[in-house]
């Protein structure tokens with residue numbers, strides 16, 4: 001496994017992070033708790049020490065599943081979770097207020113069965129609370145030993161100056177990035193290079209389309225979020241383009257004896273230096289396929305092929 005230090009922190013994390021969205025067991029088709037628990041164990045056994053979740057994934061189920069899967073190995077790993085998305089009476093909205101952050105952290109600590117959160121991330125800004133006020137709330141939690149480091153997520157260009165002014169408080173940021181989604185590339189490079197924040201990429205497998213198992217005939221059931229048009233990677237011309245990207249990945253994967261998912265992950269690791277690749281996995285075989293992304297490199301010609309087919 002390859003490791004990187006998050007920003008200016010003391011957190012050394014695996015460059016492949018197990019994403020906790022499927023651990024929420026909601027909206028990803030058939031997901032079994034036993035397989036998730038085995039996947040968490042397999043991840044740790046194979047060098048993964050970084051796990052990302054959020055309070056809203058499965059309305060707390062993801063954090064609880066992660067805690068159960070870690071068992072007595074909690075101190076061996078780095079846990080990242082998020083706050084700021086609030087669901088009440090069927091309504092979803094963003095809230096970065098001091099009152100909500102306090103409630104959110106208490107809920108996450110309880111569900112994660114831990115005394116501290118290593119990386120506490122603003123899932124989404126709420127559009128009203130200044131970033132300086134959010135930092136103030138987080139500093140209080142940090143002083144109490146409840147959280148160790150702060151991270152950003154889903155950052156937009158309009159917020160860059162505000163972030164730059166407070167950059168020393170943060171160690172990382174999350175953004176969607178993969179061979180299927182390169183629209184945030186310039187933003188990611190700016191935040192990484194100019195502000196020295198570590199990029200954590202989400203949707204790194206294009207929500208699964210970059211693993212090579214889907215075809216033009218694929219249809220998802222109602223219990224799978226990817227049936228909805230908003231999951232653009234699986235609809236219309238974008239889906240057909242993604243299938244063309246997969247065809248370019250196949251011979252590269254075969255040449256290296258790796259899974260197609262590993263090529264998707266390796267592209268990010270090689271193209272975005274010092275990044276961390278978040279990938280969701282539902283079963284041990286999936287996390288093992290993803291771990292194949294570590295400890296090798298794409299040749300320059302292969303990077304060129306992937307670059308040109310995905311731009």
Ligand SMILES: NC(=O)c1ccc[n+]([C@@H]2O[C@H](COP(=O)([O-])OP(=O)(O)OC[C@H]3O[C@@H](n4cnc5c(N)ncnc54)[C@H](OP(=O)(O)O)[C@@H]3O)[C@@H](O)[C@H]2O)c1
Nearest residue numbers: 019020021202203204205206207208211278279280286289
């Ligand atoms: N900050 C944010 O707003 C934000 C947003 C989204 C996600 N995230 C984080 O980023 C993580 C990664 O994103 P994601 O989970 O949405 O999508 P992803 O990692 O791109 O795709 C995950 C899906 O791909 C399939 N898969 C995974 N490994 C595979 C393998 N080796 N072979 C075949 N199929 C495989 C699984 O679904 P199937 O088997 O059903 O295809 C899995 O659920 C999340 O889990 C979460 O921690 C953050």
